[in-house]
Amino acid sequence: MRLRTNVSYCEELSEKLKWMEDFVFIKLPPLVWQRIFTRGAYQATKIATGFSKINWSLASTGYHEFLDDLSFDVGWFKDLDDIYFKIWQLMTKQNMGFRDSLDGVYKSNNYPLRQPRMKYALDTDCSKMEKKFCTCTEGITGEVMDDEKAHELIAEAVKNLREKPKFYVHYIRRKIDIARDIGLIP
Numbered sequence: 001m002r003l004r005t006n007v008s009y010c011e012e013l014s015e016k017l018k019w020m021e022d023f024v025f026i027k028l029p030p031l032v033w034q035r036i037f038t039r040g041a042y043q044a045t046k047i048a049t050g051f052s053k054i055n056w057s058l059a060s061t062g063y064h065e066f067l068d069d070l071s072f073d074v075g076w077f078k079d080l081d082d083i084y085f086k087i088w089q090l091m092t093k094q095n096m097g098f099r100d101s102l103d104g105v106y107k108s109n110n111y112p113l114r115q116p117r118m119k120y121a122l123d124t125d126c127s128k129m130e131k132k133f134c135t136c137t138e139g140i141t142g143e144v145m146d147d148e149k150a151h152e153l154i155a156e157a158v159k160n161l162r163e164k165p166k167f168y169v170h171y172i173r174r175k176i177d178i179a180r181d182i183g184l185i186p
Contacts, residue, residue, distance in 0.1 A: 011169075012047050013066050020067070022072045040067070065167040079111045081155035083118070084136050086152060098130045132161060 023036050041063055048059035070114035083105055090101035099122070105111070106118040121129040140150050179185045 013044055013062055016043055017066060020076050021070055024071050069167055077158055079114050081158045083111055084113055084133050084154050085151045087133060088137050099126055102126055
């Protein structure tokens with residue numbers, strides 16, 4: 001039962017603190033970041049008090065792991081699915097090649113976090129980015145003409161591009177799966 005409580009805590013923490021993603025890579029004065037960090041810590045502690053057997057130490061660990069996880073997501077995943085989706089749209093609906101589509105997305109200047117990566121690909125060799133794009137769009141067959149479904153498939157594929165570091169919540173989920181498999185919990 002305690003494992004379920006910890007997973008619930010981690011999931012609720014992730015949901016309620018998503019607002020922090022807007023501040024992960026912004027250069028803020030230390031005092032401003034300290035206020036944001038403190039507000040997040042307060043929210044995490046408040047969430048934790050609603051669960052049995054979660055003490056301050058566990059809440060603090062969960063909060064710090066959440067920040068690490070969030071930083072990884074923002075640094076690696078943010079906007080990448082949208083960029084690949086826009087490229088896919090240009091390639092399929094306007095019959096453009098990958099390089100021209102990438103150039104169009106780059107020139108739109110809608111993705112400040114990804115602009116340097118796109119510029120580097122355009123200035124040197126975009127084959128690595130094209131290979132990742134192909135991996136992310138291979139699940140989109142001719143029957144998928146719905147843009148929303150295509151974007152969803154690309155977003156899911158982007159998440160699988162790189163192995164994400166494991167955190168405490170992943171350890172807990174794995175233990176719950178094992179307990180379920182051997183019949184300890186339903």
